[in-house]
Amino acid sequence: MLSIVQSIPGLVWAYTFDQEQRSCRRLPPDATRADLSFVGNGFRWLHLNLADQRVAAFLEEFPELPSAVVSALTTHETHASITLEDGMIYGTLVDFQREFDEETRDIGWLHFAVCDNLLITTRLQPLRSIDRVRAAVEKNPARYRQPIDIFELIVAEFQRTLISLVIELTEELNQIEDVVYGATTQDERRRLAPVRRTVVRLHRHLRTVLTLLRRAAAADDDEMPHGFDDVAGRLTSRLEAVDHDVYALQDRARLLHEEIDSKLSSETNRHLYILSLMTAFLLPPSLVTGFFGMNTSALPFSDGEHGTALAFGLMALSVFGAWWLLKRAGIL
Known part of the structure; x- marks a missing residue:
């Protein structure tokens, strides 16, 4: 009920x-x-x-x-x-x-x-x-x-x-x-x-x-x-x-x-590849500028009139050398 x-x-x-x-x-x-x-x-x-x-x-x-x-x-x-x-x-x-x-x-x-x-x-x-x-x-x-x-x-x-x-x-x-x-x-x-x-x-x-x-x-x-x-x-x-x-x-x-x-992984790898190439190209010029930036005596080109131009030439040559090595290795 x-x-x-x-x-x-x-x-x-x-x-x-x-x-x-x-x-x-x-x-x-x-x-x-x-x-x-x-x-x-x-x-x-x-x-x-x-x-x-x-x-x-x-x-x-x-x-x-x-x-x-x-x-x-x-x-x-x-x-x-x-x-x-x-x-x-x-x-x-x-x-x-x-x-x-x-x-x-x-x-x-x-x-x-x-x-x-x-x-x-x-x-x-x-x-x-x-x-x-x-x-x-x-x-x-x-x-x-x-x-x-x-x-x-x-x-x-x-x-x-x-x-x-x-x-x-x-x-x-x-x-x-x-x-x-x-x-x-x-x-x-x-x-x-x-x-x-x-x-x-x-x-x-x-x-x-x-x-x-x-x-x-x-x-x-x-x-x-x-x-x-x-x-x-x-x-x-x-x-x-x-x-x-x-x-x-x-x-x-x-x-x-x-x-x-x-x-996304491929895109990230591509970005890392570009950054690695930029690092490879910029590292040799950084070594050149580091070398000429040392406060030591008898540095090359320190007494001539065209030392700066020659230093820039070495930097350009180092970039070209890095490119040649990467090309020869098949990285580029």
């Missing part, structure tokens, strides 16, 4: 689905707990904001939710997890945060629990994929006959978000690549670094979700919710296709970074 307290803490939205009518009804923002008690031949979907500290106490009042599920729904841990137990599936999925006026590439976390007639999702920050799930549910509610169908849609929307990010990152890499392989040499590592960081995080979290789905699909049949086996197969195929694209993007970014390092 739910508490007699009427408010639903942290409510972002709530839907009740009627399987017979194949429709859904969104509860008003001021919905009470009593509105959740009538389901008929359908199920409920609650989406809650964990910023409200009362959410944990509210979820504990659901008799169908074990303590482990409540803990998974209210945790602030930042790693993906999927657990199957007694016909329920719960855990944490990765998503991307959304600001009020724009979508970001910051990682966010969606906690979920799927029961026979109940789906609960919780989050701390607004997320990109879950909003599109809500819009799809409202557009065609007849497609979703059980909570596992919405779970599949959540992961599918995450996959579509990954595809859009891959397209964005590919365009950024194209622009960087045009500069790197252009005629001029520019240091594009500052632009490339955030792209590589995003791709690495995408690949890491995507591989984790794939591994979790494969492990869940290999669980005993009595541990799975009805229909999860087929859902896991479809979602694994979807995510594997995106994983291939993300891996290719990661490899491409790594090669670009190596090319930038190679070009």
